[in-house]
Amino acid sequence: MPTGAVIVGAGQAGFQTAASLRTEGYSESIVLIGEETHIPYQRPPLSKGFPLGTQDLDSIELRPRAFYQDHRIELHTGESVVAIERAERRVRLASGRHIPYQTLILATGSRNRILACIGGELDGVLYLRSLDEARVIKERLKDAQEIVVIGGGFIGLELAAVARSLGKSVTVLEVLPRLMSRVVAPIISDFFRELHMSRGVRVICGASVSEIAGSKGKVREVRANDDTVYSADLVLVGVGVMPNTELAREAGLRVANGIAVDEYLQTDDEHIYAIGDCAEHPCSFARARVRLESVQNAADQAQCVAATIAGRRELYRALPWFWTDQFDIKLQMGGISLGYERIATRGAPESRKFSVFYFKEGRLLAVDSINRPLDHILARKLIEAGAPLSPEQAADEGVDLRKLIGASKQHR
Ligand SMILES: Cc1cc2nc3c(=O)[nH]c(=O)nc-3n(C[C@H](O)[C@H](O)[C@H](O)COP(=O)(O)OP(=O)(O)OC[C@H]3O[C@@H](n4cnc5c(N)ncnc54)[C@H](O)[C@@H]3O)c2cc1C
Numbered sequence: 001m002p003t004g005a006v007i008v009g010a011g012q013a014g015f016q017t018a019a020s021l022r023t024e025g026y027s028e029s030i031v032l033i034g035e036e037t038h039i040p041y042q043r044p045p046l047s048k049g050f051p052l053g054t055q056d057l058d059s060i061e062l063r064p065r066a067f068y069q070d071h072r073i074e075l076h077t078g079e080s081v082v083a084i085e086r087a088e089r090r091v092r093l094a095s096g097r098h099i100p101y102q103t104l105i106l107a108t109g110s111r112n113r114i115l116a117c118i119g120g121e122l123d124g125v126l127y128l129r130s131l132d133e134a135r136v137i138k139e140r141l142k143d144a145q146e147i148v149v150i151g152g153g154f155i156g157l158e159l160a161a162v163a164r165s166l167g168k169s170v171t172v173l174e175v176l177p178r179l180m181s182r183v184v185a186p187i188i189s190d191f192f193r194e195l196h197m198s199r200g201v202r203v204i205c206g207a208s209v210s211e212i213a214g215s216k217g218k219v220r221e222v223r224a225n226d227d228t229v230y231s232a233d234l235v236l237v238g239v240g241v242m243p244n245t246e247l248a249r250e251a252g253l254r255v256a257n258g259i260a261v262d263e264y265l266q267t268d269d270e271h272i273y274a275i276g277d278c279a280e281h282p283c284s285f286a287r288a289r290v291r292l293e294s295v296q297n298a299a300d301q302a303q304c305v306a307a308t309i310a311g312r313r314e315l316y317r318a319l320p321w322f323w324t325d326q327f328d329i330k331l332q333m334g335g336i337s338l339g340y341e342r343i344a345t346r347g348a349p350e351s352r353k354f355s356v357f358y359f360k361e362g363r364l365l366a367v368d369s370i371n372r373p374l375d376h377i378l379a380r381k382l383i384e385a386g387a388p389l390s391p392e393q394a395a396d397e398g399v400d401l402r403k404l405i406g407a408s409k410q411h412r
Pocket residue numbers: 008009010011012013014033034035036042043044045046047079080081082107108109110128129130155244247275276277278292293294295296298321322323324325
């Protein structure tokens with residue numbers, strides 16, 4: 001006898017699917033299976049407040065344990081799904097047990113990309129994805145003095161800011177010519193480079209790591225290709241993630257840069273959906289198929305799929321947004337700047353409050369706002385509404401963005 005919904009992965013997307021199914025009035029059984037031993041928690045604090053000591057475990061759990069029982073969500077932690085048996089419509093757990101499904105939701109997330117270099121296995125070379133890893137980093141930060149962060153993306157820079165705030169000597173090594181270059185314009189990269197340097201972080205761009213060396217099994221230094229040596233008693237690596245697609249691939253589902261889904265987030269099996277970090281979906285804002293790694297994407301896709309499963313079939317068309325906190329600076333990003341041709345800046349970087357508007361063929365694609373939360377909110381509305389906005393208007397602080405949203409609503 002098939003159960004109702006089975007969700008693989010008890011992270012942000014898996015948790016939200018279970019919770020939203022109940023909000024949508026879904027009355028069948030819900031089984032939520034996660035290989036981590038913890039109840040679902042938020043990952044963003046793991047590189048921010050948690051290692052800094054301003055957020056504890058209770059504050060990062062998505063819901064208290066009682067929530068699952070109260071909402072008839074059967075939560076299995078510390079359990080891995082090892083196979084999807086599509087013909088029988090059931091999943092197999094590592095323990096050998098089978099769980100049948102009517103609908104299966106794959107929310108398996110992503111895992112850290114491992115740095116392929118000599119010395120990567122030394123004690124003191126750490127990665128951050130899970131609460132367990134965050135606990136180790138928090139503990140090891142206490143005694144470490146010289147930290148080398150490999151990777152100048154969001155996670156690396158957030159950890160660098162935390163370590164520096166704890167009084168450590170910190171060096172960031174980024175292989176590309178500028179920070180966070182995959183997603184932000186040079187003006188934003190420059191701003192963050194100056195921010196980190198002004199706080200005493202050494203930032204080296206264009207630095208390719210060739211080897212991590214140690215003594216007695218413990219990390220001691222990091223060597224770059226140009227033979228520069230950076231001494232380190234702790235190395236934090238943040239060089240990106242890879243989607244967990246193996247289950248789907250082995251079950252014969254289509255996989256590209258993630259488990260391939262349509263605009264309803266459905267795989268090529270009508271009984272199986274994929275959401276969050278592990279899924280690649282058609283995004284109307286990017287006008288491309290994308291795989292996004294953000295809380296917004298995981299939570300909104302979960303809500304969309306829950307509505308569909310509960311009988312209110314819904315197209316996924318939420319606007320992507322993201323944030324990062326480094327020192328006292330909050331960067332908020334709305335939309336997707338992929339393929340942008342032109343930018344306009346509103347406000348001055350020197351004021352530490354400015355926004356960058358990204359345009360392509362006259363269309364507003366995305367806005368990155370530094371310490372300007374109102375710009376971020378309005379920009380999301382402008383992009384969603386497809387409101388006409390020129391780069392000149394965006395740059396002119398005399399132009400009231402609120403009025404443009406109003407005008408575009410009337411126009412539509
Ligand atoms: C340190 C850190 C900081 C971040 N900061 C931000 C931020 O500031 N803003 C932002 O928007 N986003 C941030 N993110 C990204 C955001 O947390 C992720 O995009 C989001 O968690 C994705 O949710 P998900 O459910 O798809 O994947 P996950 O949250 O990774 O959950 C997937 C879960 O599935 C489990 N799993 C995988 N395979 C199996 C299996 N076969 N059987 C059982 N369980 C399985 C995994 O163990 C994992 O627990 C951050 C991420 C990290 C790691």
